[in-house]
Amino acid sequence: MEDSILTRMGDGERLWLSASDIRKDIAEGTEDAAERGKVPVLTDAEQGRLYDIMAEPARIVSVLPGEEVIVSDDGCSMSFYSGQDGGGVGVPMSRMQAVLTYERACGADSTSIGHSDYSYKPVKPIINFETNDYYNISMTTTAPLFYGAQPNMGLYFQPDGPCPNPSELLPLGEIKAALAAQEKAAGMLRDDLVYVGKRLAAIGCEGLNFDTSGSAGDADFMAALEAVAAIKAAAPGMPILMGASGEFVIGMHGEVAFNEKRLAGMYPHEQVKVVEDAGADIFGLAVGTSTNRTVAWNLARAVTFLKQTTAVADIPVHVNVGMGVCGIPMMEQPPIDSVTRVSKALVQLGKADGL
Amino acid sequence: MHIAHIMASCMGGIRTAGDLVAWMQMSRKMKIDEAKTYVAGKLNIDVMDLTNEEIMRPLREELGIGTVTSVAGGPKGIRAKMKIAELLDINIPSVDLFKSQI
Numbered sequence: 001m002e003d004s005i006l007t008r009m010g011d012g013e014r015l016w017l018s019a020s021d022i023r024k025d026i027a028e029g030t031e032d033a034a035e036r037g038k039v040p041v042l043t044d045a046e047q048g049r050l051y052d053i054m055a056e057p058a059r060i061v062s063v064l065p066g067e068e069v070i071v072s073d074d075g076c077s078m079s080f081y082s083g084q085d086g087g088g089v090g091v092p093m094s095r096m097q098a099v100l101t102y103e104r105a106c107g108a109d110s111t112s113i114g115h116s117d118y119s120y121k122p123v124k125p126i127i128n129f130e131t132n133d134y135y136n137i138s139m140t141t142t143a144p145l146f147y148g149a150q151p152n153m154g155l156y157f158q159p160d161g162p163c164p165n166p167s168e169l170l171p172l173g174e175i176k177a178a179l180a181a182q183e184k185a186a187g188m189l190r191d192d193l194v195y196v197g198k199r200l201a202a203i204g205c206e207g208l209n210f211d212t213s214g215s216a217g218d219a220d221f222m223a224a225l226e227a228v229a230a231i232k233a234a235a236p237g238m239p240i241l242m243g244a245s246g247e248f249v250i251g252m253h254g255e256v257a258f259n260e261k262r263l264a265g266m267y268p269h270e271q272v273k274v275v276e277d278a279g280a281d282i283f284g285l286a287v288g289t290s291t292n293r294t295v296a297w298n299l300a301r302a303v304t305f306l307k308q309t310t311a312v313a314d315i316p317v318h319v320n321v322g323m324g325v326c327g328i329p330m331m332e333q334p335p336i337d338s339v340t341r342v343s344k345a346l347v348q349l350g351k352a353d354g355l
Numbered sequence: 356m357h358i359a360h361i362m363a364s365c366m367g368g369i370r371t372a373g374d375l376v377a378w379m380q381m382s383r384k385m386k387i388d389e390a391k392t393y394v395a396g397k398l399n400i401d402v403m404d405l406t407n408e409e410i411m412r413p414l415r416e417e418l419g420i421g422t423v424t425s426v427a428g429g430p431k432g433i434r435a436k437m438k439i440a441e442l443l444d445i446n447i448p449s450v451d452l453f454k455s456q457i
Binding site for chain 2: 060061062063065066067068069070071072073076079087103104106107108109110138139140141142143144145201203204205206207237238239241281282310313314315316321322323328333334336339340343344347352353354355
């Protein structure tokens with residue numbers, strides 16, 4: 001069959017594929033997700049609709065009028081002034097100018113600020129600067145303003161932090177020491193998250209974002225869940241968005257639990273339930289993009305995980321759709337043909353409440 | 356990239372009613388359809404018109420909840436959010452703090 005559909009690989013490489021190749025990749029992608037997550041595959045009709053989205057000849061595609069969802073800001077405002085490593089375009093403007101530009105020139109549904117490092121640990125010593133900036137900006141914005149960063153438990157391990165590094169201990173067979181180091185780091189991370197969260201709540205924070213929770217494994221995810229619960233107990237009126245870092249919680253520890261539910265190996269439809277239990281208001285679903293498979297394969301996978309997650313969720317599910325996540329190619333400048341196809345498919349087929 | 360997402364599937368923020376629907380997801384954990392229905396009810400418009408600039412632009416000005424184009428003297432920022440909290444019958448933390456200081 002003629003290669004007639006212009007599409008991309010997960011690393012952004014552009015290529016022509018046949019209709020049968022695209023259909024085959026969609027089928028394989030949904031089967032992969034279904035097998036791993038033990039969730040249903042997409043129906044034939046849904047796979048057909050996903051094929052139609054991938055095969056649309058237009059450069060840019062979109063949802064239909066009335067189908068629009070909320071786009072929650074996760075550092076997008078920062079990309080106006082940040083550099084290449086943050087996907088930023090380096091315009092010399094302040095945080096407030098960036099936020100207001102995003103709100104008023106781009107029509108964003110929500111905006112955000114965060115520390116340039118985008119981790120909570122370095123926020124703690126400069127919390128007074130951050131709360132001052134947040135308060136000043138929140139007086140000028142109309143759309144919801146999040147404060148966002150990543151829990152990022154990796155920063156608590158040597159040489160960046162005080163705890164022994166489990167990545168060094170595990171290859172030496174020091175299993176108990178590696179588990180103890182993660183438990184110690186998780187406690188420190190939780191306390192820092194709670195400290196920063198309470199300080200932000202005290203100055204009227206409209207929304208807190210725990211982005212990429214679990215990036216250092218299940219103990220990282222547990223610390224974020226415990227922090228959400230503690231902050232919600234202290235400041236129930238401050239909304240919290242808790243996002244994940246991948247389609248399953250990596251079992252770096254393997255035994256930690258939240259509310260007696262073991263976290264290692266949880267897939268998104270299970271992650272959302274513990275996030276709900278913790279008291280978060282929005283769940284951020286993440287599915288990694290494989291760079292050596294097509295966007296069609298990756299997107300079919302992401303939609304399969306998402307569909308099951310939105311079906312069981314009692315809170316809104318916003319999908320992480322940055323570089324290398326949920327079908328977005330893993331590259332510095334994700335192409336808008338792929339980005340808009342991912343947007344449309346996740347909303348129409350995955351029933352996302354937001355992105 | 357985020358601009359592409361906004362064009363493909365976003366409600367439009369303060370251009371339309373995107374911020375209002377976002378407030379309902381955040382403050383009441385409403386899923387998208389429930390949040391849209393709630394906001395449309397408060398605005399007394401059809402759900403389809405939540406993203407209709409023709410309807411939302413004058414309505415936002417009339418209600419004093421902030422407009423995307425800058426009207427001199429028109430409510431923006433915390434002033435607009437005070438009205439939004441009232442309109443949607445929700446608590447917005449920054450508004451609660453501001454009101455406590457008046």
